[in-house]
Structures are given as C-alpha cells and as structure tokens.
Amino acid sequence: MKKPVKCAVVSLGCPKNLVDSEGMLGWLAQNGFALTTDLERADVIVVNTCGFLKAAVDENLQELKRLAKLKKQGKCKGLIAVGCLVSRFPELVKQVVPEVDACLGVGEYHRVPELAAQLTGFPLSVPKSLGESPCAPRIISTPHWYAYLKIAEGCDRTCTFCVIPAIRGKQKSRPIEGLVAEAKELVGQGVKELILIAQDTTRYGVDLYGKPMLPELVSRLARIDGLKWLRLLYCYPTAVSDRLIEVMASHETVARYIDIPFQHSHPDILRAMGRGGDDELFSRLIEKLRAAMPDIAIRTTFIVGFPGETERHFEHLLNFVREMKFDRLGVFAFSPEPGTPAFHLPNQVPNEVTRERYHLLLAVQREISLQRNRTFVGRTLEVVFERWDPRTGVYEARSQYEAPEIDGVVKVKGWMNDGLVGKFANVRVIKALPYDLIAKFAVERRRKNDRQFELRATDRV
Numbered sequence: 129m130k131k132p133v134k135c136a137v138v139s140l141g142c143p144k145n146l147v148d149s150e151g152m153l154g155w156l157a158q159n160g161f162a163l164t165t166d167l168e169r170a171d172v173i174v175v176n177t178c179g180f181l182k183a184a185v186d187e188n189l190q191e192l193k194r195l196a197k198l199k200k201q202g203k204c205k206g207l208i209a210v211g212c213l214v215s216r217f218p219e220l221v222k223q224v225v226p227e228v229d230a231c232l233g234v235g236e237y238h239r240v241p242e243l244a245a246q247l248t249g250f251p252l253s254v255p256k257s258l259g260e261s262p263c264a265p266r267i268i269s270t271p272h273w274y275a276y277l278k279i280a281e282g283c284d285r286t287c288t289f290c291v292i293p294a295i296r297g298k299q300k301s302r303p304i305e306g307l308v309a310e311a312k313e314l315v316g317q318g319v320k321e322l323i324l325i326a327q328d329t330t331r332y333g334v335d336l337y338g339k340p341m342l343p344e345l346v347s348r349l350a351r352i353d354g355l356k357w358l359r360l361l362y363c364y365p366t367a368v369s370d371r372l373i374e375v376m377a378s379h380e381t382v383a384r385y386i387d388i389p390f391q392h393s394h395p396d397i398l399r400a401m402g403r404g405g406d407d408e409l410f411s412r413l414i415e416k417l418r419a420a421m422p423d424i425a426i427r428t429t430f431i432v433g434f435p436g437e438t439e440r441h442f443e444h445l446l447n448f449v450r451e452m453k454f455d456r457l458g459v460f461a462f463s464p465e466p467g468t469p470a471f472h473l474p475n476q477v478p479n480e481v482t483r484e485r486y487h488l489l490l491a492v493q494r495e496i497s498l499q500r501n502r503t504f505v506g507r508t509l510e511v512v513f514e515r516w517d518p519r520t521g522v523y524e525a526r527s528q529y530e531a532p533e534i535d536g537v538v539k540v541k542g543w544m545n546d547g548l549v550g551k552f553a554n555v556r557v558i559k560a561l562p563y564d565l566i567a568k569f570a571v572e573r574r575r576k577n578d579r580q581f582e583l584r585a586t587d588r589v
C-alpha cells in the first residue's frame with residue numbers, strides 16, 4: 129500500500145488564525161492526507177502566519193527560516209506559507225525564505241490541499257466540499273474542553289494603527305444558524321467552553337442582518353445543553369450595548385468575563401487612533417457591567433507611545449487605569465506599521481519614552497492585579513484543570529475569570545496524578561500572587577482503599 133502523505137499545520141499568531149488553521153487541517157484530512165504534529169516527519173508543512181505588527185513579521189520570518197532547514201535537510205518536500213504575513217508582504221516572504229514553495233494569502237486557504245498534492249504528487253481527484261463556512265470542517269486543536277468559535281471575518285472599523293482591515297477586508301459575519309449548529313456539534317463532542325472571537329465581536333451581524341446581533345447569538349448559544357462557559361473576546365467599547373449586558377447577566381453559562389480593548393483613555397489620542405468613546409463613556413460602561421455582574425472580570429489592552437501622546441495624555445491613562453482597576457490588562461508599545469495612517473502621523477514618540485511608559489503602566493497594573501487577587505483568598509472557585517506538572521504535583525487550572533493562554537492561572541496543589549486534566553471541580557484559594565492564584569482542593573476527600581482519593585460532587589466530567 130502506498131504510504132500516506134503527511135501534512136503538518138503550524139499556526140502562528142492569534143486564536144483567529146488558529147481557527148483558520150483548524151479549517152485547513154479539516155480540509156487536508158477530508159482530502160485524504162494524513163496529519164501529523166511531528167514536523168520532522170511531515171512531507172508538507174503549512175505555516176499559517178501573522179503579520180499584524182513588525183515584531184510579529186520578524187518572528188514569523190524567523191520561524192519560516194527555521195522550518196526551511198527541514199526542507200534543506202530533505203525531510204520535507206513542501207513548505208507552504210499562508211495567512212496575514214503572506215497577504216501583507218508576499219515578496220518579502222519569498223525573498224527572505226526562498227525555500228517556501230507556495231504562498232497563499234488570506235481567503236485562499238481552500239487551495240492548501242491542491243498545493244500539497246502538487247508538491248508531493250498526491251493523487252487528489254476533486255477537492256472535497258468545504259462546507260458553508262471557511263471554518264468547516266474543522267479539526268479542533270485546542271484541548272478537548274474548550275474551542276474557539278469565529279463568528280465573523282474581517283473588520284469594518286478604521287483604527288489608524290491597524291492593518292487588519294487592509295489584510296482581511298470588511299466584516300463578513302457567519303449566519304446564526306450555522307454558528308449554533310457548529311456550537312452544538314462541538315459541545316456534543318465534549319467541549320465545555322466556547323470562546324467567541326472575531327476582529328470585533330460586538331459588530332457581529334451588521335453586514336448580514338443590518339444590525340448588531342451579538343446579543344441574539346449569545347442568547348442562543350448560552351442555552352446549549354452541556355455548555356458550561358461561553359466567553360466573549362474582542363468587544364469594541366462603544367458597541368457593548370445595554371442589551372448585550374442584559375443577555376450576558378441573564379445566562380449563568382456566560383462566563384463572568386469580558387475582553388474590551390479600550391486602547392487609550394484620552395479623547396485626543398482615541399480620536400487620533402480613529403476610535404470612538406472617551407474615558408467618561410468607558411467608565412460608565414465599566415460601572416454598568418459591574419452593576420449587572422458584580423464579579424465580572426474585565427480584560428483590556430492599551431497602546432502606549434501612540435503618535436502625539438504627551439506626558440499629560442499618558443498621565444490621563446495611568447489615572448484611568450488606577451481608577452478603573454481592571455482585572456486583566458495587556459499593554460502594547462505602539463508600532464508604526466507601513467500602510468496604516470498612523471505611520472505618517474507627526475509627533476512620533478521616541479522608542480525609549482514608549483518603553484518607559486510600557487513598563488510604568490505594567491507596574492501600575494501589577495499592583496492592582498495583586499490587590500484584586502487578594503480578594504479571592506479564602507474563596508471557593510470552580511476551575512477546569514488544564515495541566516499537571518509531574519515534578520511538582522501542581523495543576524494549572526482556570527476559572528471563568530481567566531481566558532486560556534492570555535490570563536494568569538490558578539495553581540492547585542495536592543493531587544497525585546494527571547487524572548483531573550479536563551475536569552471541573554471546586555478549589556479554595558489560599559494565596560494571591562500578582563497574576564496567579566494558589567489554591568487547594570476544596571472538596572472533601574474520601575478515603576478509598578486506604579490509598580486512593582476521589583473528588584466529590586462538583587467533579588462534572
């Protein structure tokens with residue numbers, strides 16, 4: 129029998145890219161390719177790239193160069209670069225990594241099986257149907273208890289620092305019915321947490337239904353039997369409506385968590401960024417969210433060193449952060465990206481000033497985060513166990529207040545094997561660190577056969 133052609137997909141960048149990569153895995157499998165995560169043994173390596181910021185461009189080119197070595201060593205027959213970096217700088221990719229055999233921009237992913245076949249002589253007859261969405265059929269690559277659900281592609285906003293609309297085009301929402309069907313299928317497969325993503329989740333539906341439909345979508349998804357947490361990422365601040373807050377608050381399955389990238393607090397800088405809102409509007413929104421869901425964890429990101437940001441603007445931002453006491457906060461140093469309006473703005477902030485502001489804002493948040501974490505000491509939290517370290521016997525877990533891969537973790541001591549990975553149970557917080565919590569098992573242990581123990585009651589899976 130002929131040996132199967134093995135393909136590997138390397139996903140770089142954000143969860144939106146990951147969903148695209150999962151789609152590519154699905155199409156490759158449907159068309160008869162074998163899948164592998166062992167890059168040394170792959171006949172074809174597909175690299176889904178990120179080209180959002182200069183730092184990402186550099187990192188992605190390095191990664192492509194590293195993988196190109198496998199081709200030079202004769203281990204892999206084909207190297208295919210796809211995604212944002214390719215759409216943004218196709219010539220650069222070919223120039224820096226000449227070993228790349230083929231480049232496919234955003235929106236051309238369906239051609240991956242055809243190219244993999246050409247590069248390996250694989251007899252691909254007719255590429256199988258790709259389904260109604262660019263995400264179907266997917267092979268989920270996240271741990272089995274959570275999955276991302278990409279509800280729209282592209283973005284209608286005009287943030288002056290951002291290349292995404294130029295790369296990914298205008299927003300294209302997926303129909304509600306298809307999303308609900310996909311979500312049910314995922315939950316049927318054992319997924320307990322669904323994470324809604326898009327460039328701007330709050331604008332979901334405007335292109336398709338003529339109005340924002342995120343509240344309706346959330347309300348449909350939150351009622352899926354077997355779903356434990358529904359999490360919302362990438363909400364645009366001025367578009368978080370009262371209706372959305374009401375829907376979130378009325379469903380227990382909606383995680384008490386929201387990610388709203390505010391990007392700045394000063395109206396001058398927000399205007400220069402091409403973004404709506406100001407600090408007053410933002411603080412009213414935060415108040416409303418906390419009134420409706422007192423335990424909600426609010427995550428945000430800010431950009432420091434945007435052109436024209438003076439000491440006064442930055443002080444405004446620091447004060448805003450001190451007052452709002454965000455539960456989670458990420459900081460980006462402004463990166464002037466060719467092709468964006470902000471690249472040409474006057475009064476660019478020197479790098480060393482931007483760096484200083486970056487560290488200062490993080491230091492302010494570190495203290496806020498520690499204070500906030502201390503309020504959890506003594507509380508019982510339901511968590512999902514994600515990793516177990518055999519050397520220390522410590523589990524890394526996550527409650528509804530933490531999103532995977534971007535927030536801190538709950539470290540839980542006191543278990544003797546990895547048998548709880550993917551399960552939910554209650555733990556009691558015993559110590560706060562600036563970003564993580566330390567906890568121990570909150571459930572009573574029952575002696576069984578003198579040596580074994582088991583979790584009671586809240587062990588759901």
Ligand code: SF4
Nearest residue numbers: 283285287290292327
């Ligand atoms: S909302 Fe702004 S920052 Fe986000 S993807 Fe759209 S244009 Fe870029």
